[in-house]
Amino acid sequence: EVQLLESGGALVKPGGSLRLSCAASGFTFSSYAMSWVRQAPGKGLEWVSGISGGASTTNYADSVKGRFIISRDNSNNTLHLQLNSLRAEDTAVYYCAKHSAGLIYYFDYWGQGTLVTVSS
Amino acid sequence: QSVLTQPPSVSEAPGQRVTISCSGGSSNIGNHPIKWYQQFPGKAPRLLIYYDDLLPSGVSDRFSGSKSGTSGSLAISGLQSEDEADYYCAVWDDSLDGVIFGGGTKVTVL
Numbered sequence: 001e002v003q004l005l006e007s008g009g010a011l012v013k014p015g016g017s018l019r020l021s022c023a024a025s026g027f028t029f030s031s032y033a034m035s036w037v038r039q040a041p042g043k044g045l046e047w048v049s050g051i052s053g054g055a056s057t058t059n060y061a062d063s064v065k066g067r068f069i070i071s072r073d074n075s076n077n078t079l080h081l082q083l084n085s086l087r088a089e090d091t092a093v094y095y096c097a098k099h100s101a102g103l104i105y106y107f108d109y110w111g112q113g114t115l116v117t118v119s120s
Numbered sequence: 121q122s123v124l125t126q127p128p129s130v131s132e133a134p135g136q137r138v139t140i141s142c143s144g145g146s147s148n149i150g151n152h153p154i155k156w157y158q159q160f161p162g163k164a165p166r167l168l169i170y171y172d173d174l175l176p177s178g179v180s181d182r183f184s185g186s187k188s189g190t191s192g193s194l195a196i197s198g199l200q201s202e203d204e205a206d207y208y209c210a211v212w213d214d215s216l217d218g219v220i221f222g223g224g225t226k227v228t229v230l
Contacts, residue, residue: 035219037165045157045165045208047219059218095164103219104212106155108176110164 002026002109004096009114016086016118022079022096022111030054030074033099035107036081038092038116048094049081050103059103064090086118123148124209124222131228132199140194140225142209148220152212154192156185159206159224168207169194201229 008020022034035050049060049070058070069082079096093115097107125143132138142154156169167176169185172192182203184195196203209222 037219037221044206044224045159045210045221047210047221050218061218062216100170104152106153106167106170106210107157107165108167108170110166112164 002098004098004109004111006094006096006111006114009094009116011117011119012086013120014087014118018083018086018116020081020083020094020096020114020116024077024079024096024098027098029072029077032101033103033105034072034079035097035099035103036070036079037095037097037107037110038090039095039113040089040092043092046092050099051079052103057103083116086116088118090116091118092116123213123216123220124211126207126209126222126225128223129226129228131230133230134199134201136199137195137197138199138227139196140207140209140227141191142193142222143191144211144220145190147215148190148211148213149187149192150190151214154185154187155210156183156194157208157210159208161206165208196227199227199229203227204229 005023036048067085071080093113095113096111098109100108153171157165158168159165172187173185213220
């Protein structure tokens with residue numbers, strides 16, 4: 001059974017940093033692209049960043065480019081998202097999502113999300 | 121404002137049929153398959169439709185998808201109260217080099 005478990009969400013001040021993690025199990029982690037998708041309170045879904053199975057390709061939404069860094073540890077089946085220079089508008093539930101294959105393919109599994117709150 | 125345009129809400133009586141549209145452009149829907157996701161309040165999204173019109177295992181065949189040119193749609197037939205949720209279309213965009221979501225459509229069963 002595929003499982004994705006996010007962690008690391010917290011209350012952080014504007015300008016601060018945070019590292020989110022997603023522990024994956026139930027599939028061959030290194031064979032699939034992974035993404036982070038966020039949802040601000042009462043708003044829609046927004047793709048944040050994606051990374052290929054071998055980590056050779058990373059993509060970012062314009063809203064986070066230069067501030068967030070996606071990475072993965074295939075030996076430990078873990079996906080990470082480093083959030084820097086955080087702003088109030090980054091407040092959201094952050095979901096980890098597995099692609100069915102490469103980055104352009106659909107999300108077939110989602111985690112339950114971790115809440116990031118940016119506030120002074 | 122999303123690159124993909126969906127109606128904010130649709131509503132219909134139980135047993136009826138509703139359709140949700142998703143309008144995009146040549147760099148996204150015109151060049152890649154549409155996916156649809158269903159989300160209940162406080163829950164993670166789940167895949168509803170992939171490759172424009174395919175249903176994952178376990179999804180009711182009351183759901184169907186279609187695409188023509190740079191637009192697509194999700195239809196729900198035999199509407200039930202359990203279908204009340206938010207629905208999002210999504211697709212890869214070549215210009216943005218990333219995944220884009222529609223703004224979401226809230227389905228209400230009257």
